[in-house]
Amino acid sequence: MLGRLVPMNNVVRLDAVSKVYGRGQSAVAALREVTIGIPKGSFTAVMGPSGSGKSTFLHCAAGLDRPTSGSVRLGDTELSAMNETELTELRRERIGFVFQAFNLVPSLTVTQNITLPLRLAGVRTDEAWLRGIVERVGLTGRTDHRPAQLSGGQQQRVAIARALVARPEVVFGDEPTGALDMMTARDVLALLREVVDGLGQTVVMVTHDPIAASYADTVLFLADGRIVDSVTAPTVDMVAERMTRLGAYV
Numbered sequence: 328m329l330g331r332l333v334p335m336n337n338v339v340r341l342d343a344v345s346k347v348y349g350r351g352q353s354a355v356a357a358l359r360e361v362t363i364g365i366p367k368g369s370f371t372a373v374m375g376p377s378g379s380g381k382s383t384f385l386h387c388a389a390g391l392d393r394p395t396s397g398s399v400r401l402g403d404t405e406l407s408a409m410n411e412t413e414l415t416e417l418r419r420e421r422i423g424f425v426f427q428a429f430n431l432v433p434s435l436t437v438t439q440n441i442t443l444p445l446r447l448a449g450v451r452t453d454e455a456w457l458r459g460i461v462e463r464v465g466l467t468g469r470t471d472h473r474p475a476q477l478s479g480g481q482q483q484r485v486a487i488a489r490a491l492v493a494r495p496e497v498v499f500g501d502e503p504t505g506a507l508d509m510m511t512a513r514d515v516l517a518l519l520r521e522v523v524d525g526l527g528q529t530v531v532m533v534t535h536d537p538i539a540a541s542y543a544d545t546v547l548f549l550a551d552g553r554i555v556d557s558v559t560a561p562t563v564d565m566v567a568e569r570m571t572r573l574g575a576y577v
């Protein structure tokens with residue numbers, strides 16, 4: 328049924344990925360044989376009831392955690408074969424992250440926060456690219472400010488710029504609008520949409536919010552560790568209806 332979601336140009340591919348936490352009687356199967364491809368230049372939202380495996384999916388797909396079995400590939404790179412140092416390097420150089428808590432360094436300016444991943448990787452900043460990113464996220468004129476001088480939405484824009492600065496193959500978001508009020512959240516979601524449409528970036532975002540999910544091209548629904556449904560060109564109502572059917576709001 329999900330075959331049409333797995334074309335050849337996948338940036339990320341999970342094959343039969345399972346994740347079991349703990350052992351014996353206390354073992355919890357958080358993911359069960361999940362197979363999915365994330366096409367290049369797509370915006371994917373991952374939804375599901377609490378405990379359905381969303382965070383585990385994101386962590387396995389992004390090389391933050393290892394599956395118990397199965398394969399995770401970023402481009403042609405098989406992640407399960409990598410050691411911790413290699414995974415750290417891969418995350419730094421090839422993956423962008425945007426979290427609910429913006430995770431900015433308070434003592435650094437906007438520009439210094441954005442370019443931090445490059446400095447950690449020992450890579451020179453491409454000034455023209457940086458200017459373009461800063462402009463795209465709407466922070467021109469704020470580059471010397473510190474995080475405390477910015478609103479929540481502006482801080483998340485810094486985090487998005489930081490996620491984009493190394494030209495990653497994919498950006499993973501874990502509830503990126505979870506800490507924002509609705510209006511600000513919509514601005515940030517529109518920015519993520521624009522990053523996909525304008526830069527061809529691939530974005531995968533875990534969210535509880537049907538409005539947030541409606542900005543994506545495809546919504547994947549997890550239940551009990553499995554992808555049980557997907558919706559393309561989602562509307563808020565379609566997403567809310569699916570979530571209700573999965574028992575998320577009852």
Ligand SMILES: Nc1ncnc2c1ncn2[C@@H]1O[C@H](COP(=O)(O)OP(=O)(O)OP(=O)(O)O)[C@@H](O)[C@H]1O
Pocket residue numbers: 348349355356357375376377378379380381382383384
């Ligand atoms: N470190 C862990 N040790 C043991 N069990 C865990 C661990 N992390 C997650 N789990 C269990 O795995 C299952 C999936 O958890 P996960 O956090 O991926 O779900 P989720 O959909 O992200 O939930 P939520 O929406 O509440 O954040 C749950 O049953 C959870 O209790």
